[in-house]
Amino acid sequence: MTQQPAADPFPPPSAPPAQQFAVPPPSPSGRWQPERVDPLPGTEFGLVQLRVMPITSGLAIGSLIAGIGSILVSFLVLCFGITGADSGWGGWVSGAFTLLSVVFGAGAVVLGLVARRQIRRSGHTGQVRFTGGGMAISGLVCGCAGAGIALLSLALALVLQVSS
Structure with a gap:
């Protein structure tokens, strides 16, 4: 039997052309x-x-959703406060919904502030870049407005209930 020479498992590297690194x-x-x-x-x-492609911040989206929820619940405070003022239950129901609206509003404000910080600190080379600064600001504004409307509506409901 004749032995054939074994093929080299690790051939010497050939020099690549300089253009190979271009793209x-x-x-x-x-x-x-x-x-x-x-x-x-x-x-x-x-x-x-x-x-790295930019990503919309989930915190900014959450802030906007919580702010819109705060505004919607604040209109419930107004409706129940005016409707139940004559019967005497308007202040109680408005108070419960005011608490919910203020919690949503505070959550929207906190999420909006954290989202703005996240967006501002992102985007360095090789890192994820977050977008959604406008949504974060909108969530802040909606959260503050919703909590404010709810507190004013509760005050109106209590004044109407006392005067009835």
């Missing part, structure tokens, strides 16, 4: 785009930093 091949889905390609000196490899 990596595109991904099949097209979602990943390179932001920067840094060749590693002395090797045939390169370091690819991908572009």
Whole structure:
């Protein structure tokens, strides 16, 4: 039997052309785009930093939802306060819904402030960039407005109930 020479399992690396580091091949889905390609000196490899697409902040969305909820509940405070003023139950029901509206409003304000901080601190190279600053501000405004409307409506309901 004659032995054939074994193939070298680790062939010597061939020098790649310099253009190979310019742009990596595109991904099949097209979602990943390179932001920067840094060749590693002395090797045939390169370091690819991908572009991270911006994401809408979930905290900003939550702030807006809580602020709108606060406004909707504050209108319930107004309706129940005016409707039940003659019967004597308007102040009690309005008080319960006022508490709910103020809790929603405070939640909207806290979420809006945290979302604005998250958006402001994001976006460094290689990190996720959050968007939604307008939603965060809208949540802040709606939360404050909802809590204010609820407190004024409760005051109106109590004045109407006492005067009846």
